[in-house]
Amino acid sequence: MTTTPATVGKAPQRHTLDLSNTSTxxxxxLVKVEMRKMVDTRAGLWLIVAIVAITALITVIVxxxxxxxxxxxxxxxxxxxxxxxxxxPVLGILLVTQEWGQRTGMVTFTLEPHRGKVIAAKVLxxxxxxxxxxxxxxxxxxxxxxxxxxxGAWDNIGLDDFGKFALLQVTGVLQGLxxxxxxxxxxxAIVTYFxxxxxxxxxxxxxxxxxxxxxxxxxxxxxxxxxxxxxLSGEQWAQLVTGTLIWVVLPFLAGxxxxxxxxxx
Amino acid sequence: MITLENVTKRYGKFTAVDGVSFxxxxxxxxxxxxxxxxxxxxxxxIMVGLTPQDxxxxxxxxxxxxxxxxxxxxxxxxxDASAQHAGRTGREVLRLSAATMGMGKERVEEMLTLxxxxxxxxxxxxxxxxxxMRQRLGIANALLGDPSVLILDEPVxxxxxxxxxxxxxxxxxxxxxxxxxxxxSHLLHEVEMxxxxxxxxxxxxxxxxxxxxxxxxxxxxYVKPEDPAALLQALHAADIAxxxxxDGGFRSEAEPIDVGRAAAAAGVVLAxxxxxxxxxxxxxxxxxxxxDARDSITPEGVQV
Numbered sequence: 001m002t003t004t005p006a007t008v009g010k011a012p013q014r015h016t017l018d019l020s021n022t023s024t025x026x027x028x029x030l031v032k033v034e035m036r037k038m039v040d041t042r043a044g045l046w047l048i049v050a051i052v053a054i055t056a057l058i059t060v061i062v063x064x065x066x067x068x069x070x071x072x073x074x075x076x077x078x079x080x081x082x083x084x085x086x087x088x089p090v091l092g093i094l095l096v097t098q099e100w101g102q103r104t105g106m107v108t109f110t111l112e113p114h115r116g117k118v119i120a121a122k123v124l125x126x127x128x129x130x131x132x133x134x135x136x137x138x139x140x141x142x143x144x145x146x147x148x149x150x151x152g153a154w155d156n157i158g159l160d161d162f163g164k165f166a167l168l169q170v171t172g173v174l175q176g177l178x179x180x181x182x183x184x185x186x187x188x189a190i191v192t193y194f195x196x197x198x199x200x201x202x203x204x205x206x207x208x209x210x211x212x213x214x215x216x217x218x219x220x221x222x223x224x225x226x227x228x229x230x231x232l233s234g235e236q237w238a239q240l241v242t243g244t245l246i247w248v249v250l251p252f253l254a255g256x257x258x259x260x261x262x263x264x265x
Numbered sequence: 266m267i268t269l270e271n272v273t274k275r276y277g278k279f280t281a282v283d284g285v286s287f288x289x290x291x292x293x294x295x296x297x298x299x300x301x302x303x304x305x306x307x308x309x310x311i312m313v314g315l316t317p318q319d320x321x322x323x324x325x326x327x328x329x330x331x332x333x334x335x336x337x338x339x340x341x342x343x344x345d346a347s348a349q350h351a352g353r354t355g356r357e358v359l360r361l362s363a364a365t366m367g368m369g370k371e372r373v374e375e376m377l378t379l380x381x382x383x384x385x386x387x388x389x390x391x392x393x394x395x396x397x398m399r400q401r402l403g404i405a406n407a408l409l410g411d412p413s414v415l416i417l418d419e420p421v422x423x424x425x426x427x428x429x430x431x432x433x434x435x436x437x438x439x440x441x442x443x444x445x446x447x448x449x450s451h452l453l454h455e456v457e458m459x460x461x462x463x464x465x466x467x468x469x470x471x472x473x474x475x476x477x478x479x480x481x482x483x484x485x486x487y488v489k490p491e492d493p494a495a496l497l498q499a500l501h502a503a504d505i506a507x508x509x510x511x512d513g514g515f516r517s518e519a520e521p522i523d524v525g526r527a528a529a530a531a532g533v534v535l536a537x538x539x540x541x542x543x544x545x546x547x548x549x550x551x552x553x554x555x556x557d558a559r560d561s562i563t564p565e566g567v568q569v
Contacts, residue, residue, distance in 0.1 A: 015266045015291060017326030017339050017413065024334040025365060033364050040361070041352040103348035106315060107406065110342045111365045113314045113331040264315040 025112050030121035035128065038095060047091055051133055054083045059140040063148060071148040073157055076141035077165055078228050084133050085172045085227075092126050092176025093189045096255075100184040105264045115260050119181070126177050130170040138162065161229040168226040175219075175248045181255020184262070197247075219243035266291050267312065267414065267447055271321035274307050274469075281307045283469035284321070289447040289462075291413075294440045296460030297449040298550065304469040305449040306344070309418050313342050325414055326445075337366045340414045341407030346399040346423070351392035355382055355402050358391060359409060366410045376405035381431070396423030404435070415439060417448040421455045433459045453550045465550065486521045489514035489537035490528065499531030500524065516541055516548070 038044040062070050062079045069075065099105035112118050145153045176193060183189040197220050204214040215221045215236075222239040225232050232240070267289040274282040282304040289295035299305050310316035312323045314330045325333065325340055333339050349358050359373040377387050380401040391399065400423055407415055415436070421429050436446050436459055450456045456463060463480060465473040473480060490496035493513060500507050500517070505527055507515040514537065517524055521540055528535050541548075 015326070017328060017333065019328065019334060019339070022334045022338050025367070029365065029367065033361055036361065036364065040357050041350060043352065098350065102350040102352075103345065104350050106344050106348040107362065109315060110313050110344070111337050111362060113336060261317075263310070263317070265310065 025117075027117065027121060027124070030112060030118060031124045031128070034095065034118075034121045034125035037098065038091065038125070038129070041098070044091075044094060044098070047087065047094065048129075051084060051087045051091070052136055054087070055080045055133070055137050055140055058083055059137075059144050063144045068150060071145070071150045072153040072155070073141050073145045074161065074229050075153075076144050077137055077161075080137040080140065081165055081168060081227050084137060084169055085223075088130055088133055088169055088173040089176030089179070089193055090190060091129055092173040092178075093180040093186060093193065095122050095126055096177055096180030097184060097186040097189055101186055103265075109264050116256075119256060119259060122177060123174065126173045127170055130173040131166060134162070134166045134169050137165065164226045164229050164232075168223060171219075171223070171244055171248055174252065178248055178252035178255050181259055182251055184258070215239045216242045217246055219247040266326055266445055267295075267416070268324045268327075269308065269312070269321070270323075272308060272311055272318050272323055273320035274304075274311060274316060275319050281469050282311065282318070285466065285469070285471055286321075287464045287471060287474055289445050289464075291445045292440055292443055293461045294436050294446040294448065294459055296456035296463045297447055297466065298453060298456045298463055299449075299451065299466035301451050303451075303466045305451075305466060306418050308466070309344060309416055309447075309449060312416055313340070313344070315344070335366060335410075337362070337410035337412065339410070339412050340416060341410065341412035342415075343400075343403040343407040343417045343420055345418065346396065346403040346420070349391045349399065349402070352390055354388055354390055355394065355398075356387040358402060359405055362406050362409050368409055368411075372409060372411075376409055379408065379435075380405040397425060397428055400424055400428070404432070413443070414445045415447065417446070419450055420448055421450060421452075421459070429455060429458065453547055485516060485518040485541050486524045487514055487516055487537065487539050487541040488521075488524050488528070488535060491534040491536060495531065495533045496528060496535075499527050499533050502531065503527035 039048060058080045059076055062076055066075065066079070070079070099108055108118060109115055176189075179189040179193045180186075183192065197218070200218060201214075201220065204210040204218060210217075216239050222236065222243040225236055226240075269288075270286050272282055272285045273280065285304070285308055287295075297305050297308070307316055308323075311318045312325065312330060313336075322329070330336055330340065353361075356373060356377065359376060360370065363370065363373050382398065382401055382405070386394075386398065391402070394402065400420055404417070404420060407417065421432055424432060436448065440446050440461070448456070448459065457477065460477075462476050463474060464471060465480075487510065488496065488507070489512070493509075493515075496515065497507065500515070503523070503526070505517055505519045505524060507517040507519075507524075510516050521538055525535070525538055528538075
């Protein structure tokens with residue numbers, strides 16, 4: 001007599017999940033999703049439209065209204081760097097805070113429970129947005145420089161100059177992201193991001209003891225050379241490093257710890 | 266299968282989830298029932314790792330949720346239908362999830378059809394959705410990855426009777442195919458309609474669990490006599506406790522046959538004698554969960 005398998009005629013009820021055919025969510029897929037989240041809502045989309053439009057507008061203004069000395073590639077880049085450095089951090093903030101303000105974090109962190117991986121995807125998305133913004137500025141500046149056709153407009157441009165503009169914008173968008181992680185609230189993060197450095201500058205300007213160390217601790221001061229792609233001395237690079245540590249790296253680490261531990265509701 | 270073993274979560278001195286243990290079996294719809302603030306949502310967030318527990322463990326199909334790769338392909342989760350970006354369209358919400366899971370766009374359209382969100386509704390932004398529509402969207406989101414386990418927090422909340430009926434069919438069908446369903450509710454009637462098994466929670470503790478029949482079995486007897494005073498006397502003589510139910514009848518913890526014997530022995534005529542059913546469960550639910558309300562009112566009430 002043969003025995004028939006017990007499972008015949010009845011669907012097997014699985015008490016354990018068979019995970020052998022499932023692979024983890026690739027980081028690249030998460031980065032794509034995070035970038036998409038910035039363009040599929042009105043707030044995010046308009047912010048990006050604003051960044052592109054202001055970059056184009058500044059380039060046009062410098063083209064028509066600027067003096068001859070502004071009509072250089074670096075001149076155009078320097079003109080658009082300011083507004084971009086102003087708006088990109090907001091993009092970084094929204095990239096994080098929309099998950100809490102709109103409570104989508106409950107879905108995001110259920111789809112990918114490893115929060116560090118989600119944050120890594122957001123960091124990479126922020127980096128890409130920063131680099132895309134610089135690329136748009138480069139295209140605008142190159143077009144305008146060609147059209148204005150001033151002699152010597154292309155002089156003294158090296159790869160390091162692109163690097164400096166990229167560094168400026170990437171630092172900004174990551175600083176926004178870090179502030180977003182700390183506050184998990186758009187309004188608080190945006191206000192603090194804009195007010196704290198101003199308050200800090202005021203304090204350092206009236207308090208003489210701090211004035212001397214200001215370039216070392218005030219990121220706004222140490223970033224100044226980046227706007228005009230100046231040559232940076234060793235000391236200036238060191239000041240850039242300390243400023244970035246204080247205003248970007250430390251807030252990011254504090255925010256990361258907060259998010260890894262937070263209860264998502 | 267979902268297994269909770271002694272799961273505990275404290276907020277300061279307040280214990281929101283207190284040593285909760287239960288199993289939700291595959292092939293069944295398990296209802297997680299309790300009043301607001303009893304610890305249902307916290308327990309469910311612990312299951313999927315959104316809230317870190319202070320003790321015990323929650324396993325899904327033998328794994329911690331965080332250890333399941335691409336977990337949405339195995340476990341469908343709906344914790345709060347309103348936790349969606351108000352500015353995204355329903356379709357976009359599902360497409361984002363599908364993109365994360367690695368499911369195609371066709372799957373999104375299939376799920377929209379399954380939950381009955383029409384083409385024009387899917388194009389609307391979530392801020393313009395009714396709670397019922399958000400629940401449907403949340404169910405679609407949970408089912409997107411073709412999971413074998415569903416964890417749903419208050420999924421019936423905001424649905425109209427037709428919607429509840431639809432949900433019942435959907436979840437029963439899911440369970441009939443071997444899936445595990447755990448759904449929470451603070452409304453007994455909702456769970457009663459949908460669930461095979463029930464887990465009752467109050468003040469962070471499991472107070473009862475079992476199938477509906479098992480829970481009803483402990484609910485006792487409803488009896489309505491011709492002469493209430495005579496029956497009360499007869500029950501008293503037989504040492505059976507009974508409480509008036511307000512309509513001339515009585516409720517008792519005793520079995521119907523014992524109540525019947527006591528009445529027969531005293532020659533009391535009965536108009537009704539039955540096992541206490543629906544109302545019994547409701548009474549039990551209220552009783553099991555009323556401690557919360559009573560305790561919070563009493564201190565001030567007594568002292569004033």
